[in-house]
Amino acid sequence: MGLPIPTGLLAPKILVVRDWFVNFFLIKAGNGVVCIDSGWRARGTLRGLKLLGFEPDQVKAVLLTHTDWDHAGGLDCLNSAGIYAGAGLEHPPAGRQKKFYRSMKAPGERRSYSLVKGGDTLDFGDVRVEVMNTAGHTEDSLSYLVFEEWLFTGDAAWIFGEVSTGPRLINRDNYAARNSLDSIMSGGKACWLVTSHTGIWKIKQRQTESNAE
Numbered sequence: 001m002g003l004p005i006p007t008g009l010l011a012p013k014i015l016v017v018r019d020w021f022v023n024f025f026l027i028k029a030g031n032g033v034v035c036i037d038s039g040w041r042a043r044g045t046l047r048g049l050k051l052l053g054f055e056p057d058q059v060k061a062v063l064l065t066h067t068d069w070d071h072a073g074g075l076d077c078l079n080s081a082g083i084y085a086g087a088g089l090e091h092p093p094a095g096r097q098k099k100f101y102r103s104m105k106a107p108g109e110r111r112s113y114s115l116v117k118g119g120d121t122l123d124f125g126d127v128r129v130e131v132m133n134t135a136g137h138t139e140d141s142l143s144y145l146v147f148e149e150w151l152f153t154g155d156a157a158w159i160f161g162e163v164s165t166g167p168r169l170i171n172r173d174n175y176a177a178r179n180s181l182d183s184i185m186s187g188g189k190a191c192w193l194v195t196s197h198t199g200i201w202k203i204k205q206r207q208t209e210s211n212a213e
């Protein structure tokens, strides 16, 4: 609790890479993987993939929880991956710049990307991902529910003894962040909340487990 998750296996078909202060995640899909976020630097991302037995070109897609550098920086070495980012990216708050990580939009849009939003469902082979809008930390912040159980929240949730919206100063909109955290914690299917910097939190028992008790 409170620290990133060590590199390794998190659940069947879900792996995790820790590069210093941040995690990114790999979901096995066919003979490749879908990543949730990408790490913060190519060197650490490549090393993490190698440790887990994957080549960079096996990463078919990267689903960004948001486009801050510590989540999107690893895109630099994942050239065959499709990039998915929050539609909120196109709607910065009044007076604020659009957030764009340079790998997503350098001069001439050298990487293309798809915009997704809360309520969308993405299918990668037999892996289904449900998208949840959790804006607040940034306007493009999304969470991703995988296998109807694991909710990857990026920086919408932090665990310091309890679940919170994290340090106020890091959020572009604390009011929205609070609302997003409320919707994360209030029901839905997720059993496990998986943060990017501070580990995992059990929201509730799996339905099948509680039935068996």
Ligand SMILES: [Zn+2]
Residues within 6 Å of the ligand: 022, 068, 070, 071, 155, 196, 197
């Ligand atoms: Zn972060």
